[in-house]
Amino acid sequence: MEKAADEMKLDFTYFHAVDGRNLNTEKLDKLGVQILQGYSDIYQNRNMTYGEIGCALTHYYILEDMVVKNYRRVLILEDDAQFVPMFRKQLSRSFADIEEFVPDWDLLFLGRKPMNATADKYVDGTHFAMWPDFSYWALAYAITRKGAKKILKQKPLQKLVPTDELIPIMYNRHPMEEWKKLFYPNDLKAVATNPLLIYPSWWFGETKYISDTEDSRKIASTLET
Numbered sequence: 001m002e003k004a005a006d007e008m009k010l011d012f013t014y015f016h017a018v019d020g021r022n023l024n025t026e027k028l029d030k031l032g033v034q035i036l037q038g039y040s041d042i043y044q045n046r047n048m049t050y051g052e053i054g055c056a057l058t059h060y061y062i063l064e065d066m067v068v069k070n071y072r073r074v075l076i077l078e079d080d081a082q083f084v085p086m087f088r089k090q091l092s093r094s095f096a097d098i099e100e101f102v103p104d105w106d107l108l109f110l111g112r113k114p115m116n117a118t119a120d121k122y123v124d125g126t127h128f129a130m131w132p133d134f135s136y137w138a139l140a141y142a143i144t145r146k147g148a149k150k151i152l153k154q155k156p157l158q159k160l161v162p163t164d165e166l167i168p169i170m171y172n173r174h175p176m177e178e179w180k181k182l183f184y185p186n187d188l189k190a191v192a193t194n195p196l197l198i199y200p201s202w203w204f205g206e207t208k209y210i211s212d213t214e215d216s217r218k219i220a221s222t223l224e225t
Contacts, residue, residue: 005077008087012077015062020054020217028053036159042176050217052162059138059163060156063148075142080201081111087197094193097126106147106189107167111140111198123191132192134173138163140198147188154183 005012035048059076066074084090091110098105101123112135114120119133151170159182161169168174172186180186 004081004083008083010075015058015065017079018054018057018061020050020052023050023053031057031157033057033157033160036161036179036182038178039161048160048162053160055138056156056160056163056166060152063143063152066143066148067145067152071145073142073144075110076138076140077198078139081140081198082201084195084197084199090195090197091193094128094197097128098123098191098193101125101129102189102191104189105191106144106150107171107191108142109135109140109190109192109196110142111137111196111200112192113137113164120192122194128194130192130194132168132171132173132190134168134175135192136164136168137200138167139200141167150188159183 002012002014033053039048040046041048062074062076095108098108109132112132114132115134115136117133121131121133123129123131151166154170156166161179165174165179166183167188167190169176169180169183170186170188171190172180172188173190174180
């Protein structure tokens, strides 16, 4: 990841992630973490894993750090992010249009997994930006200070869900209506580059594919409130 960022001439800071393997119920209690009541993975019908909790905490702490340091915008990349060829040129093209046609954006997907791609809509005036429908992955996204504050205002540690569930909940494109109600007003303004500019290094089913989130220990149901 660092080598790729250097090649792209990106000025970056390595943020030490929360390792889910080091978490337990006692530590989560001290952190004030409560899993969203009734949460179950909508595709696998299971509780959150400690890996997902560690990932969610990491993204939360990055947003906290961003607000404290008063950063205007940050680009958040997970460690398996892989840039497309001519990344900087394509990003400049997409970003110029997004700044023109969606100047008040809160979150910008550079990489995502569309779960209903036919429902994505072009931003009026450009083919280089999309209004994303329900999407997974928190692999690569830019966020503004305003967007970070919207998420933090919801106190997500008190109703924790995986980050790639939280984001579509916040921009009101998640299929679980009862979850969305708990994060009202769901007013995060999300947009996505078109085409996507970052993909995971390895895909599910490939020999080298490893998931630190899905393959880790699952929490006990007694953690739920």
